[in-house]
Amino acid sequence: xxxxxxxxxxxxxxxxxxxxxxxxxxxxxxxxxxxxxxxxxxxxxxxxxxxxxxxxxxxxxxxxxxxxxxxxxxxxxxxxxxxxxxxxxxxxxxxxxxxxxxxxxxxxxxxxxxxxxxxxxxxxxxxxxxxxxxxxxxxxxxxxxxxxxxxxxxxxxxxxxxxxxx
Numbered sequence: 001x002x003x004x005x006x007x008x009x010x011x012x013x014x015x016x017x018x019x020x021x022x023x024x025x026x027x028x029x030x031x032x033x034x035x036x037x038x039x040x041x042x043x044x045x046x047x048x049x050x051x052x053x054x055x056x057x058x059x060x061x062x063x064x065x066x067x068x069x070x071x072x073x074x075x076x077x078x079x080x081x082x083x084x085x086x087x088x089x090x091x092x093x094x095x096x097x098x099x100x101x102x103x104x105x106x107x108x109x110x111x112x113x114x115x116x117x118x119x120x121x122x123x124x125x126x127x128x129x130x131x132x133x134x135x136x137x138x139x140x141x142x143x144x145x146x147x148x149x150x151x152x153x154x155x156x157x158x159x160x161x162x163x164x165x166x
Contacts, residue, residue, distance in 0.1 A: 085142070114149070122144055
């Protein structure tokens with residue numbers, strides 16, 4: 001969800017954003033870092049910090065919104081007390097909107113955000129442990145700490161040959 005809610009938060013001040021962390025840590029899915037032993041799992045919190053992108057918790061988001069990027073505020077607004085996997089996936093999705101400077105919403109932007117978030121959040125090497133144990137996307141999603149929607153997006157991309165599996 002992008003700029004559609006920009007006016008909703010006109011009273012918000014996000015100038016107290018934390019200083020960005022520019023450590024040497026390589027993170028899967030960021031800056032071309034591939035799936036190798038020396039790369040950490042994708043962490044949307046750390047990625048937002050690197051990007052100097054504030055994350056603001058708001059309990060007054062519209063009922064159908066768990067998170068939204070506001071181009072006017074250059075911040076991500078998140079509903080508090082979400083399940084960890086939902087929060088992780090929502091942040092990864094909204095970071096993509098920030099990176100692409102999305103304003104407003106359309107199906108192509110939403111699909112792109114889901115696709116890139118899935119590619120970052122799901123490491124093929126971590127999926128290896130489930131090979132032959134279960135084909136249930138919900139079980140694998142739970143173990144990978146992602147939503148079933150993100151898991152199914154990754155599976156669709158894999159079947160289409162757009163990403164390599166394990």
